[in-house]
Amino acid sequence: MGINLALNGDITASSYVDPYAPGRAVNGIVSDPTSRWLCAALPGWLCVDLKKSCWVGQWTVNSIGSNAGWPENYCMTSFRLESSLDGTNWTIVDSVTGNTDNICTRVLLRPVCARYFKLWVPGEGGLQVNKSAASVMELELIETDVAVLTSLAIKDKNGSTVTLTPVFHSDTLSYTANVGFDSDQITVIPVASNTTATVTVNEQTLVDGKASVGVNTGSNGVEIKVISAGGNIVTYQVAVTRASSPYLSSVKLAGIRFSGFVKTTYSYNLSTSTLVSTAVTPTTEDPEAVCVITLNGTVYNSSQPIPLSNGMNPINLVVTSKTGVDNRTYVFNINKNI
Template identity: 35%
Template sequence: MADTNIALNKTSTASGYVLPYEPSRAVNGTISPTSRWLCNTVPANMVVDLGATYIITATAVKHMGSAGWENPNFNMCDYSLQGSNNNVNWVTIYSVVNNSLSSDLRSVLCAFRYVRLSVTKGLRVNPQYASVVELEIYGHAPNANLSALAISSGALSPTFNSNTLAYTAPKVPYGTSSVVVSATAADPTAMIKVNGVVMTGGQSTVYLNVGVNTINVQVTALDGVTTKNYTISVEREQGAILSNLAISSGTLEPAFSSEHLNYTTQNVLYDTATVTVTPTTNIPGCTITVNGNAATSGQPSPVNLNVGDNTISIVVTNGADLQTYTIAVKRESSLYLDKVNLLYTGNRFSYSNVVNMNHTTLSYTTSVDEKASQVTITPIGEDSGVSITITSNGSSQTVASGVSSSAIPLQNVVSTVSLVVSKTGVTGTKNYTLTIKKV
């Protein structure tokens, strides 16, 4: 942006002047000995009304030395340049002490309507006289336009134009939780805010809610008054997500979040052959399957479990969008006995017997010949990895599934045998009671 002398031929006043050297001669663009402002009383000041607030980027104070007078004696010594927007309250832009230059050129950056040259020590040859050949103020009108605007999700509609304020960006899938907005101000001195946050480096990351999002891009010129508001509307699709997920066997780990897809839960006992899974979605039109079977949002769906590791798959579909959640659940091994083989001996005879077992009964009774004096027990577990602790007559022994115990004396007409089934890594035990009667 090319800046011009915005003080040229603007209205100027002064605290005093010597005719014909009125202040307007110092803003007429002419460099000559007779084209200057001259005041014979210091302190003195000269004020230029720019007519409106401008962005000021440079200034030039051209002293009498620049018009051929003796240098540096006819240059002013001490002065300051000040700015105001109401001609009452002044801000010092810069101050100069003991100047010797014939032309004082400076880069600045500020925004004012009024500019005042305030002299506290005048010409070197006569400090009570203030004189300046030309006061030049360079700048431009406040500009809150953008020169470029883009979004990472795709091309804006309509095509960007600095005078068009409202745009639409392409839809983004649910998985796109943020976009990057890029913007360039036509005036580099302007400030850009995106959704109220100052943009740095020409880009801002904006996080998106599900549904339509309005991104506000506000440009404020350096004057702090001139603004322009651009908007970008971008829709984040609802996607295929759950709003909640629960399982009857316990608590999901980690705690449910729509963004998290994979979960575990506590082990379930062997007796828990079925669990229910309750998936919920708040998105109309979504379909849900649990292990391939259709499910209803908010309603429990039964899932049969195998012994060991199980993966329950919950698939949510919404049009072309698909999301799969999983729950890993382990069903523990069986602690049930399938049967107990018994071998009775006594008085030079032996007999065998089999006690078949079921899941609903833990106490069993079997009969032996009255002459039987001892028995060996061989427990068979549904899971071959179990251990069985056999206790009778105050004595205990532990055997593996399918392994016979040592002989157990049958001292009484009725003997009671305890069989406690356990397995490492499996919760609890199964406690059986076997009553042996001599008949």
């Protein structure tokens, strides 16, 4: 383990009893009975701003019991550690209840990367001798060495790079991505910061630096673990949504003899010399997909008469997937000859 990131850090509190200000809980002094934070009311908290995102793998709450002459039952009993990247959205990292140790050290199963860390004390979670009072002599946040990803790329079935949201950053652990209906398989290409680290994708080891993952229509979880030589694990999560079908399975045009429709053929040339209108009746492969029919910018409903002008009439059918992001455009060019 590394240095104590909280030492002499930028710290605030929900409240304090003067002169026992929050800064006394991160000054490194555990032998002076006045070097402690005393909360004015519970629930209460201490918050440390590390000024940048850091990896913490261990934390310690040093109570006033057994320090500077205090009895052993002056230990904190219940508290938890929370983390935040932005100081607004918080995640519970670790919780302690029924504590009887005056030096309570916790090693995290998974290191946590954050800028802000909060020691939160619930009502009646204070000192063993008086649970309505909270006093902490020292809060420690111990930095840990971890291997992280320096880059993460996902390719769809066609080899195109998939957009990650948000943009990839080593310290950001959760992402979303969308792939088209045709991509029933993706390729995940993670690169670790340390060549001695082991990287897995959904528990698969990498082959030539990548892993193939099958994806179903809808949401799919992709978990990338980076395991350092020392055993620390950093886990990245990507929620990949594969779109539902944006294809037509069939289409009928009233009054026009038409056969040979293929769902992956998107342009058709047809002709008529007698019709003044036609009606298009499409059937989508996915009954919940949306099909919009237009001619020269005017929208028509399914089976609604569409007037035909002399010359070329390009009728567009745009099919949009119900789930995810995908669409197909079919064009029926109807040439009306006089």
